Amino acid sequence: MLYVERSALQSHLAQNLIKRNIHFELVDSCQEVPDTKKDMVLKSHIENFCRACPATSHYRCCNYWTADVMEGCPFDCAYCVLQAYLPHKNIQVNADSERFITSLNELIKSGEKRRIGTGELSDSLALDELFPFSQIIAPLINAQDILQFEFKTKSDRIGHLLNLNPKNVIVSWSLNPPEIAERWELGAANPLKRIAAAKKCADAGYKVAFHFDPVIYYNGWELGYASLLKTLFDNIKGSSVEYVSISAFRAASRLLAGIRLRQAAPTFLNEDIILGLDRKYRYFRGIRLKLLGFIYKTIKKEWENVFLYFCMEHSSFWERFAGFDPISRVGLEERFPHYNAF
Amino acid sequence: MPKKSIIGENPIWADAAICDRQTFRWTRRTLLEHLDLPLFFYDRGESKFFLITDFDSAARAAVQSAAAAPEEALTISLYSYGGVSLREWIELYRICRNIKVDFKRFYENHNGQFGSSEDIEKLATKNYPDEFISYLDEKGINHSTVSLALKLWDNNSDALLYAVQNRLTAQSFKQFVEKAIDGGYVFPKDRRVKEHIDLDDALQKVNNAANPLRIHNLDNFETERLNIAFEVESFDEFSAAVNRLNAITPLMKEFYDALKKL
Numbered sequence: 001m002l003y004v005e006r007s008a009l010q011s012h013l014a015q016n017l018i019k020r021n022i023h024f025e026l027v028d029s030c031q032e033v034p035d036t037k038k039d040m041v042l043k044s045h046i047e048n049f050c051r052a053c054p055a056t057s058h059y060r061c062c063n064y065w066t067a068d069v070m071e072g073c074p075f076d077c078a079y080c081v082l083q084a085y086l087p088h089k090n091i092q093v094n095a096d097s098e099r100f101i102t103s104l105n106e107l108i109k110s111g112e113k114r115r116i117g118t119g120e121l122s123d124s125l126a127l128d129e130l131f132p133f134s135q136i137i138a139p140l141i142n143a144q145d146i147l148q149f150e151f152k153t154k155s156d157r158i159g160h161l162l163n164l165n166p167k168n169v170i171v172s173w174s175l176n177p178p179e180i181a182e183r184w185e186l187g188a189a190n191p192l193k194r195i196a197a198a199k200k201c202a203d204a205g206y207k208v209a210f211h212f213d214p215v216i217y218y219n220g221w222e223l224g225y226a227s228l229l230k231t232l233f234d235n236i237k238g239s240s241v242e243y244v245s246i247s248a249f250r251a252a253s254r255l256l257a258g259i260r261l262r263q264a265a266p267t268f269l270n271e272d273i274i275l276g277l278d279r280k281y282r283y284f285r286g287i288r289l290k291l292l293g294f295i296y297k298t299i300k301k302e303w304e305n306v307f308l309y310f311c312m313e314h315s316s317f318w319e320r321f322a323g324f325d326p327i328s329r330v331g332l333e334e335r336f337p338h339y340n341a342f
Numbered sequence: 343m344p345k346k347s348i349i350g351e352n353p354i355w356a357d358a359a360i361c362d363r364q365t366f367r368w369t370r371r372t373l374l375e376h377l378d379l380p381l382f383f384y385d386r387g388e389s390k391f392f393l394i395t396d397f398d399s400a401a402r403a404a405v406q407s408a409a410a411a412p413e414e415a416l417t418i419s420l421y422s423y424g425g426v427s428l429r430e431w432i433e434l435y436r437i438c439r440n441i442k443v444d445f446k447r448f449y450e451n452h453n454g455q456f457g458s459s460e461d462i463e464k465l466a467t468k469n470y471p472d473e474f475i476s477y478l479d480e481k482g483i484n485h486s487t488v489s490l491a492l493k494l495w496d497n498n499s500d501a502l503l504y505a506v507q508n509r510l511t512a513q514s515f516k517q518f519v520e521k522a523i524d525g526g527y528v529f530p531k532d533r534r535v536k537e538h539i540d541l542d543d544a545l546q547k548v549n550n551a552a553n554p555l556r557i558h559n560l561d562n563f564e565t566e567r568l569n570i571a572f573e574v575e576s577f578d579e580f581s582a583a584v585n586r587l588n589a590i591t592p593l594m595k596e597f598y599d600a601l602k603k604l
């Protein structure tokens with residue numbers, strides 16, 4: 001069910017719903033909206049839209065920025081960090097797109113090159129047909145060269161993007177083998193459909209990116225990831241790929257507890273999971289080395305020049321597979337193609 | 343205002359710890375990803391939140407709390423809760439551990455307010471929800487087993503905390519306990535992969551030979567760092583320890599070779 005806060009009714013996004021005859025109910029406050037993943041509310045917004053990703057201690061991070069246009073996601077991934085991170089299950093969409101544009105403009109004015117995206121507190125494209133943020137964001141992003149914007153998704157809803165200029169916009173997909181996605185990424189598009197959507201975007205001139213995150217350890221993982229990667233290579237040329245991130249499953253204790261309490265408690269928790277240096281639970285290092293090493297080497301063989309990075313992983317992984325340690329957030333950030341574009 | 347004060351009125355602390363929704367959410371976001379710290383908050387209506395966060399510097403920056411010491415922050419939390427149920431007790435116990443406050447001492451300071459001077463385990467047992475007690479009876483699990491589970495807090499009782507914090511219904515609580523105890527979460531099964539077992543064994547071998555030197559891995563083999571500890575009271579003991587260190591060199595090499603093979 002879709003709701004709109006009375007105070008957000010004049011917003012561009014609410015007016016857009018009215019124009020398209022999309023039915024919604026008016027509420028005084030988003031607090032009145034039922035707290036399920038099926039409920040969405042367009043609400044007025046008072047906080048900053050753009051902020052630095054909180055990252056993690058002891059492990060290497062990439063200095064990413066996030067744009068919080070929406071909190072909550074219609075998909076239901078078993079491992080999703082939002083279960084522990086957000087105080088609500090419903091989807092709260094921030095209506096004040098003018099303010100959002102202002103905060104993006106402020107970032108641009110700062111003159112510092114940054115990578116930023118909407119995929120941290122939601123899926124960037126899952127609801128793009130209803131709330132067309134891509135159409136608001138792309139023209140603004142393409143009028144400058146400071147920010148590179150990433151739409152990160154597990155959907156195949158790329159309709160709006162195909163009519164836009166792809167210049168400084170990256171479209172990225174999180175990928176896991178279909179057998180994992182079917183069980184633990186409920187509601188998300190089948191990974192093969194995600195790859196098909198990526199191909200369409202690449203054909204339309206977009207740079208695409210992929211996130212092997214979280215990589216899941218399970219019986220048959222090697223075959224599963226090998227076949228997923230083969231499909232990816234068969235469809236996407238390395239020259240269209242901006243970057244690939246690789247990272248194994250990890251969870252803070254609160255998230256881990258939440259995952260265990262899900263109706264079908266995921267079997268991927270029944271593995272050798274240890275408490276990491278940042279007090280997040282993750283697979284024993286030996287398992288991570290196998291998983292990440294396999295994916296890293298397979299990709300490097302096929303897409304030799306694509307920038308690969310480990311998200312929140314220990315420096316020893318960098319040293320072993322990439323041959324260097326980025327040392328700091330900035331050190332890692334500077335290796336992204338965006339920072340070397342001119 | 344809180345329903346019942348157990349430490350007497352103290353409007354300065356209480357008011358100082360109120361923050362707005364935006365600050366609350368910022369703090370929550372900032373802390374949740376990094377730290378294993380519970381955030382105490384108390385909805386006073388009208389989107390006011392009551393944060394007890396003085397034990398962390400990031401939170402300290404965010405919340406204009408006048409609570410100068412951890413004990414004071416804890417006292418505020420008691421003040422706002424107005425009593426101690428199992429849920430509150432677990433949170434207090436956990437927060438004491440996080441900020442290294444001696445729970446027993448703290449508890450004794452509030453003795454008159456809490457009731458009798460029973461020990462922590464008994465206090466917990468006394469406050470178990472009815473459905474939990476009946477589940478334990480049904481399954482023949484005694485209270486000391488549960489106390490033990492609570493003591494294993496750091497590793498595996500977060501799920502229990504979650505269940506209590508989230509006020510599950512009687513039925514889902516029962517299901518949860520069933521999962522937690524029978525499913526091996528409270529007393530986890532050995533899920534170590536072979537490489538992990540080999541490393542543990544290699545380190546154990548070093549330790550057996552090294553006695554009285556103790557060699558610990560402190561980070562689940564996330565790094566190659568080991569902690570080597572020994573005590574000496576004389577030069578002779580020091581020489582013996584150094585010789586012992588020399589004697590275990592081949593075993594240490596074996597251990598590091600196993601680590602490199604990962």
Ligand code: SF4
Binds near residue numbers: 074077079080082123
């Ligand atoms: S798609 Fe992303 S945000 Fe949505 S449920 Fe899955 S992990 Fe969470």
